[in-house]
Amino acid sequence: xxxRDTLFRLSEVSGASGNETPAAEAALxxxxxxxxxxxxxxxxxxxxxxxxxxxxxxxxxxxxxxxxGMIVTDITDxxxxxxxxxxxxxxxxxxxxxxxxxGRRDIKGVICSVPPHLTGGESxxxxxxxxxxxxxxxxxxxxxxxxxxxxxxxxxKCRQLAGHRVTGGAFDxxxxxxxxxxxLEMLKGSETAYNVxxxxxxxxxLGERGAKIGAxxxxxxxxxxxxxxxxxxxxxxxxxxxxxxKGPMIGISPCLSREISDxxxxxxxxxxxxxQIEVMNDMTSTNADRYSVNREGAKACTVSIxxxxxxxxxxVIDLMDVELTARLLAGFIKEAE
Numbered sequence: 429x430x431x432r433d434t435l436f437r438l439s440e441v442s443g444a445s446g447n448e449t450p451a452a453e454a455a456l457x458x459x460x461x462x463x464x465x466x467x468x469x470x471x472x473x474x475x476x477x478x479x480x481x482x483x484x485x486x487x488x489x490x491x492x493x494x495x496x497g498m499i500v501t502d503i504t505d506x507x508x509x510x511x512x513x514x515x516x517x518x519x520x521x522x523x524x525x526x527x528x529x530x531g532r533r534d535i536k537g538v539i540c541s542v543p544p545h546l547t548g549g550e551s552x553x554x555x556x557x558x559x560x561x562x563x564x565x566x567x568x569x570x571x572x573x574x575x576x577x578x579x580x581x582x583x584x585k586c587r588q589l590a591g592h593r594v595t596g597g598a599f600d601x602x603x604x605x606x607x608x609x610x611x612l613e614m615l616k617g618s619e620t621a622y623n624v625x626x627x628x629x630x631x632x633x634l635g636e637r638g639a640k641i642g643a644x645x646x647x648x649x650x651x652x653x654x655x656x657x658x659x660x661x662x663x664x665x666x667x668x669x670x671x672x673x674k675g676p677m678i679g680i681s682p683c684l685s686r687e688i689s690d691x692x693x694x695x696x697x698x699x700x701x702x703x704q705i706e707v708m709n710d711m712t713s714t715n716a717d718r719y720s721v722n723r724e725g726a727k728a729c730t731v732s733i734x735x736x737x738x739x740x741x742x743x744v745i746d747l748m749d750v751e752l753t754a755r756l757l758a759g760f761i762k763e764a765e
Contacts, residue, residue: 429613431750432594434458435606436586439598442530444497444579445514445633451493451598455605455628462612463626472642473628477612480623485649487622487761488726489611490639490715491604492632492655495597496739498556498580500529503570509537509561511580515633516739522554525741526583527561531574536583537563582741592747593672599743601632603733603750604654610754611761620761622650632715639715643722650688651719651728652760654753656745657706659734670734673746675702676753679730681712683720688729692760699759701752706732731756 438458443451448471456473459466463475473493480486496515503509509529523541528534540560561580563570586596605628612626625646630638632655643651657677660669670677678692696703711717712730720728733753736744 429610431606431610431747432588434609435594435599435603435747435750436596438605439586439596439602440584442528442579442581443493443495443598444581445494445631446499447530447579448494448630451495452628452630455493458609459626459628462609462616466626469645470641471630472638474642474646475626477615477624477626478620484623486625486646487650487652488625488627488646488648488719489608489757490627490629490642490651490653490719491608492601492630492638492715493605493628494630494633494638495581495600496633498527500574500576500578500580502576503567503574504560505567507565507567507570508540509563509570509574511559511561512556514579518740519553519555521740522559527580528583529561529563529574529578529580531578533573535563535565535573537561584741589744593744594747595742595744597741597743599735599745600656600738603656603735603745607733607750607753608654608757610751611757614754614758615761618762622761624761629715636715636718639718643719643726647723648719648726651716651726652688652757653714653716653719653728653730654757655714655730655732656735656738657732658738659736659744661736670704670706670732672734672736672744673748674704674734675749676756677704677706677732677734679706679708679712679716679732681708681710683711684716684729685720685727688727692729692731692756695760696756699755701756701759703756704734706730
């Protein structure tokens with residue numbers, strides 16, 4: 429399995445929250461290699477890995493399939509598309525961004541930008557009330573293609589940077605999905621300490637909604653949410669960030685299972701995998717929060733891939749962190765007692 433090629437293929441497929449079908453279908457095709465029974469259930473991609481044995485606890489590996497995006501709210505008589513946000517988009521980056529509107533067919537557009545010499549020298553962060561997309565089509569032409577409620581995503585191509593680093597959109601959380609797939613590749617033919625299920629869940633950016641229904645259906649004993657977290661960039665507090673290329677970030681939080689956190693740390697040490705600790709003093713804002721309170725509760729933990737420029741079209745990760753995350757997951761599943 430080529431981690432970079434798999435990540436690029438998956439990240440360039442659209443899947444804004446609430447309209448994840450294209451990305452879910454792409455991920456389903458990849459997951460079926462390891463979980464032949466995998467299917468899409470209420471939007472979530474769900475599959476069982478290997479034999480499900482009586483008396484063994486069920487461990488779920490979760491990564492969300494959705495990405496941040498926008499939703500069409502109106503088409504003006506002048507032929508501009510008005511939008512609202514799906515998830516936490518950095519509005520500072522909106523002007524002049526290329527986008528794709530996913531209507532009856534995909535059409536290209538750009539978010540309108542007022543030239544600086546017409547703003548009187550004042551800098552203002554664009555609000556979604558003022559944001560509009562220009563496609564070059566008339567209002568009549570647009571209304572034949574685009575409807576209120578259609579999704580919009582940034583028009584992004586993934587690119588290789590120096591060394592193992594890459595940039596693109598939707599690495600949050602397609603990189604988590606790739607790390608799970610690579611972990612399954614390493615687990616093929618191995619004895620595992622758990623029954624294993626995989627879910628690529630919907631609508632995480634809108635409040636972990638897919639994980640909520642997925643957790644109820646799967647009812648796991650243990651759940652590991654594989655997501656991204658903040659990597660240090662210039663001007664940030666190093667103590668509150670991970671470092672690119674330094675390995676997965678293992679979560680510790682009052683709402684997570686310290687038993688599983690410690691087990692992941694032990695697995696990392698045993699497998700000589702570099703890792704980082706991510707301490708959270710409240711909820712994690714990941715799907716782990718949903719699993720920890722599902723039914724009678726599950727032992728939940730987070731394993732996060734460091735990422736710069738979160739929720740932008742130029743997210744940056746180090747591919748070594750994706751591989752190391754996969755190695756950690758595989759080592760924990762094989763070696764845990």
